[in-house]
Amino acid sequence: MxxxxxxxxxxxxxxxxxxxxxxxxxxxxxxxxxxxxxxxxxxxxxxxxxxxxxxxxxxxxxxxxxxxxxxxxxxxxxxxxxxxxxxxxxxxxxxxxxxxxxxxxxxxxxxxxxxxxxGHRTGKRTVLESLAADVVARVSASGQAERLEPMSAFERKVVHDAVAALGLTSESEGQEPERRVVVLPTPIAGETGADDADGAVDDTEDGAAQ
The missing domain is CATH 3.30.300.20 (K homology (KH) domain)
Incomplete structure (x- = not known):
């Protein structure tokens, strides 16, 4: 090796x-x-x-x-x-x-x-970033928040980062293993996200970056 x-x-x-x-x-x-x-x-x-x-x-x-x-x-x-x-x-x-x-x-x-x-996480990241783009487009058009399916902390971090990069805000709700991302129609203002249990970026409920 x-x-x-x-x-x-x-x-x-x-x-x-x-x-x-x-x-x-x-x-x-x-x-x-x-x-x-x-x-x-x-x-x-x-x-x-x-x-x-x-x-x-x-x-x-x-x-x-x-x-x-x-x-x-x-x-x-x-x-x-x-x-x-x-x-x-x-x-x-x-x-x-x-x-x-x-x-x-x-x-x-x-x-x-x-x-x-x-390359598992790399492939997953690409899929999740595409998903986030689709959700942001729908939320921007409808003005209504959208809840995604439950995800792991790593997956939520990728979605939070992608949503923020596209100009909207997001948060997480629920308890593991049913914790999920909610994409909000609110334009981003400053930093969003906070450390989840494993150190990945998640919402402010988890305390104050994957």
Whole structure:
């Protein structure tokens, strides 16, 4: 398995996770801390790929103030990697949480690291941005708010960002797993969104960025 790394200035217990990665000196600047998070995550995921006998390269980046790690492969390898995604992305969500635990075990800090496997989130982002554009067009024409189907925190963040970029406001309502985005006919004024439970941008009910 090969690993490629680039950084720019979104079942195991903690004992198992901590044992998987040796401790390392704490980084100081925010940029260095995010780079460190990505490197720790890459080490953890490389070991996991070896155990699962899967091939893949690991790309590290920093996006929107969070470490971003992606496991990628060629066409044949991508098909195999989809085992780490699951039918609806549920395996990917669980793997992301395990990876965050691995990072937290080494840094001592909660992380908002975002993990993608086989381009799943990238493809989902494209679909959601198209959906947001369609909803914004309908809401702008009708002047009526529109409620979307329940989504994960990552999906809601993508929709919130897309709606804001198109000039309208949005919020989230409901409780997990039925939490959903509501697109409002109100023109955007200033910043919208707030941290959801996993650090993704969501509405003000969740406290005050994926």
């Amino acid at each position: 090969n690993s490629t790394t680039s950084a720019v200035d979104d079942g195991a217990d903690e004992a198992t996770v901590e044992a998987a990665s040796p401790s390392r000196p704490r980084a100081t600047s925010p940029a260095k801390r995010l780079e460190e998070e990505g490197e720790i995550a890459a080490d953890y995921l490389e070991e996991l790929l070896d155990i699962a006998d899967l091939d893949g390269d690991i790309d590290i980046d920093v996006e929107n103030g969070r470490a971003s790690v992606a496991i990628v492969a060629d066409e044949a390898g991508t098909h195999a990697l989809k085992r780490l995604v699951g039918r609806e992305g549920e395996v990917l969500e669980a793997l992301q949480e395990l990876t965050r635990l691995a990072v937290q075990a080494q840094t001592g800090d909660r992380t908002r690291l975002l993990l993608d496997v086989a």
